[in-house]
Amino acid sequence: MSEVVSALAGARASGMVELADAGATGMITLRGDPAVLGAAVQAVLGLAMPEVRRVVAGEGAQVLWMSPDELLVVTGYDAAPGLAAGLAAALGDAFATVAVVSDARAVITLSGAQARDVLAKLCPVDFADFPVGCLRRTRAAQVAAAVWRTSDSDWSLICFRSVAGYVWEALATVAQPGGEVALYR
Numbered sequence: 066m067s068e069v070v071s072a073l074a075g076a077r078a079s080g081m082v083e084l085a086d087a088g089a090t091g092m093i094t095l096r097g098d099p100a101v102l103g104a105a106v107q108a109v110l111g112l113a114m115p116e117v118r119r120v121v122a123g124e125g126a127q128v129l130w131m132s133p134d135e136l137l138v139v140t141g142y143d144a145a146p147g148l149a150a151g152l153a154a155a156l157g158d159a160f161a162t163v164a165v166v167s168d169a170r171a172v173i174t175l176s177g178a179q180a181r182d183v184l185a186k187l188c189p190v191d192f193a194d195f196p197v198g199c200l201r202r203t204r205a206a207q208v209a210a211a212v213w214r215t216s217d218s219d220w221s222l223i224c225f226r227s228v229a230g231y232v233w234e235a236l237a238t239v240a241q242p243g244g245e246v247a248l249y250r
Contacts, residue, residue, distance in 0.1 A: 080240035087172035091145030097161025171229035
């Protein structure tokens with residue numbers, strides 16, 4: 066894989082939350098029958114199939130439920146090609162696809178007590194009952210995104226790299242001090 070240059074180039078910003086570019090992140094899309102995908106994920110990553118709208122995390126990888134027939138494996142950038150080959154081998158002749166999409170997507174992290182408020186300004190999601198390990202595919206302002214909660218105060222948002230600058234600027238704008246809404250305190 067060629068060296069990737071992040072759309073956000075290691076950007077960081079402070080406001081009501083801390084925003085950070087997650088940098089080069091490995092991502093593998095798996096499509097197919099959930100039972101077949103689950104068996105391959107278990108065999109290669111040692112992780113269980115995530116439940117609907119959930120994330121399963123393990124040593125060096127997370128598996129995100131994206132739709133009834135789609136998973137996204139998030140891992141280290143350099144690890145993605147090898148894991149993809151292992152997953153393809155585990156799937157064998159099954160009717161399924163494995164695609165490394167690391168260079169097509171960007172990950173932005175949000176940290177802080179007001180992260181839900183910041184996300185709620187851009188995403189049409191009720192974050193009131195959104196436990197750690199929960200995921201939603203949604204929109205961030207005008208673009209497709211997925212957001213998941215990684216801890217009590219930490220969140221990750223993934224979007225297409227081509228619109229990462231737009232999403233970053235939107236998040237940085239709505240996270241400015243003085244815009245607190247205190248919806249989720």
